[in-house]
Structure formats: C-alpha cells, structure tokens
Amino acid sequence: QVQLVESGGGLVQPGGSLRLSCVGSGFTFSSAYMSWYRQAPGKQRELVAGISVAGGSTNYADSVKGRFTISRDNAKNTVYLQMNSLKPEDTAVYYCRVSLTWGQGTQVTVSS
DSSP states (O other): OOEEEEEOOEEEOTTOOEEEEEEEESSOGGGOOEEEEEEOTTSOOEEEEEEOTTSSOEEEOTTTTTTEEEEEEGGGTEEEEEEOSOOGGGOEEEEEEETTEEOOOEEEEEOO
16 A cells, blocks of 8 residues: 655754655655645644755745755655745644645654
8 A cells, every 4th residue: 555654853943954754655656746735733734835846946934944855766656845944933833745645744843
C-alpha cells in the first residue's frame, strides 16, 4: 500500500533552519507529483509547496516563498522541504502528500 513517512521536525529558534524528509513507498515515486502541507492549531491544513515529477517545476505558498525550498531525490524515493529563516508562525504539523495519501506528519515548533 502507499505509505509516506516524514521526519526532521523539531524545536528551533526563530531565524533557524530545519530540513524535513518524506520517504514514499508502495507507488512509483518518480512518476508522482509530491507536496508538503501544514496545519497549525485551530487552522485549516494549507499547501506549503509542491514539486513536479522530475523536479523541474515547483510552487510555493506566498508565506514561505524565498525561505522554503522543496526538492526531491527520485533514486531515494524522498522529497525534502528545506526551511530557512523560520518564524513562530511557521509552527505547525507538516504533512507530505501524494494523490489522496497523507503521511503521519511531523511537528515543527519555532520558539525562543
């Protein structure tokens, strides 16, 4: 079955960086559009970034443009989210998604 496993979350100070990873299995990763979402407490889940199958096309939420970078390594069935210049408002559970399948999420907390 399709599975997504995220890792890399944690507690970081404002201005810091984290890199999230998501390993996919049970599907043809190299043919799949991949995306990252996040959900903060009391808020709806929102799209953070997406990446095309070969990585040549990406899109970002306005709130993270210039700070976050999505990338993928099809040889490793992995999609990444590099997050720099983190702000307290980036605090959320971050989810990886492929088609209708979600990962379990990884918590990112930005706080001093």
